[in-house]
Amino acid sequence: MRLAEIFERIVGPDAPIHFTAYDGSASGDPNSGVRLHVRTPVAVNYLAQSPNAVGLTRAYVSGHLEVEGDMYTVLRRMADFVFAKGITVAPRDLVAIARSIGWVKFVNRVAPPPQEMTRGRLAGLGWRHSKQRDAEAIHHHYDVSNAFYAMVLGPSMTYTCAVFDDADGALDRVAADDGALESAQFRKYELVSRKLGLEPGMRLLDVGCGWGGMVMHAAREHKVKVLGVTLSKEQAEWAAKRIAQEGLSDLAEVRHMDYRDVPDGGFDRISSIGLTEHIGDRNLPAYFSSLHDKLVPGGRLLNHCITRPRNDLPPMHTDGVINRYVFPDGELEGPGRIQTAMNDAGFEIRHQENLREHYALTLRHWGANLERNWDDAVTEVGEGTARVWRMYMAGCVLGFEQNVVQLHQILGVKTDGADSRMPLRPSFQ
Structure with a gap:
């Protein structure tokens, strides 16, 4: 039995994807506009070892498996047609596959691609979310190449959710490369600044500062003295150069250090944009307590992070694609869990909002940037890493669109006795 026949038997004859294989067989809709092509038996080995994502x-x-056509469209159709139906590979189908390519080739175990962070590599670095292990997890994802990130993220070098003002218009402009993403990232930083109530002369700590986008925005636009910290050495070096180029060295600084090593006390405001995902559920109390200790009375914290849609979901699968290829040791919690941890650390919650649709749009822009710069990206980081990013970003667009994941900003205040030092009505709406 040929591979396409097995594919058709598993998913049915009406799959909205064209399937072809190295043995010359074909199945599915040839006019679908997207095609999965099994190039070699190694692809079948991988699927036999792990018949899942x-x-x-x-x-x-x-x-060893090629995708022709838009990656988002492929994943969307697979989600709607295959995964939604709960289709799995039956033992008889595995036997048929083994016979078609030969038992020896079928059972031969193939090592994962080098882009995969295996559990063994992480386990050798100590306990989950120890300083050494966190540093390696951050290095795995963020120290890929500053040049590569510039191709994907654009001039702002901002790797967090942007804020768009017109959903329909923003979607229309994804392919235009006309500065819409840069405007949306500026709008995000300005929204954070207004929620924090930044004023000239204040001291701001930006934990997990990345390439220093919020650091430079706060210094440039609000004349705030800012310290940013990141576990990525490449990010810190890039940010230091950009700060000097923009003439902001008297106000802005980025250090290569763990947020846990920042001395307590003395900051008027703290921004945490995209760091909580790397903290871990059991460490949330200590995390927010440490940030509370770093604030003066009346200080504010704005926590911006990816969340899960519910708080009562079982723990995330830590052995899936995202943890293996993108964010080792990454963990997501529901917004209520994060808010509770902030409350218990002493913060009074003053505002919360969900920006998940904005993140889907942000990811679409990043994906379009990658496709525009595909050849240069492959030259910079290799085809395997570029493929990881193409699949990861398309999959995340789908996740935010379908409410599998969300993005919450939560504003907390370290009250000065009973005084929150907040206006009666917020000025940031």
Whole structure:
């Protein structure tokens, strides 16, 4: 039995994807506009070892499975047609596949692509979310290449959710490369600044500052003295150069250090933009307590992070594609869990909002940037890493659109006795 026949038997004859294989067989809709092509038996080995998203990712990242057409469209149709139906590979189908390519080739185990962070590599670095292990997890994702990130993120070098003012118009402008993403990232930083109530002369701590976008925005636009910290050495070096180029060295500084090593006390405001995902559920109380200790009375914290849609969901699968290829040791919690941890650390919650649709739009822009710069990106980081990013960003667009994940900003205040030092009505709406 040929591979396309097995594919058709598993998913049915009406799959909205064209499927082809190295044995010359074909199935599905040839006019679908998207095609999955099994190039070699190694792809089948990967799928046999892991008949799920991990196996598909290994096959694609290594180049043994090819996707022709828009990656988002492929993943959307697979989600709607295959995963939604709960289709799995039956034992009889595995036997048929083994017979078609030969038992020896079928059972031969193939090492994962080098882009995969295996559990063994992480386990050798100590306990989950220890300083050494966190540093390696951050290095794995963020120290890929500053040049590569510039191709994907654009001039702002901002790797967090932007804020758009017109959903329909923003979607229309994804392919235009006309500065819409830069405007939306500026709007995000300005929204954070207004929520924090930044004023000239204040001291701001930006934890997990990345390439220093918020650091430079606060210094340039609000004349605030800012310290940013990041575990990525490449980010810190890039940010230091950009700060000097913009003439902001008297107000802005980025250090390569763990947020846990920042001395307590003395900051008027703290921004945490995209760091909580790396903290871990059991460490949230200590995290928010440490930030509370770093603030003066009346100080504010703005926490901006990816969240899960509910607080009562079982723990995240830590052995899936995202943890293996993108964010090792990453964890997401529901907004209520984060808000409770902030409350228990002493923060009074003053505002919360969900920006998940904005993140789907942000990811679409990043994906379009990657496609525009594909050849240069492959030259810079290799085809395997570029493939990881293509699949990861398209999958995340789908996740935010379908409410699998969300993005919350939560504003907390370290009250000065009973005084929150907040206006009666917020000025940031």
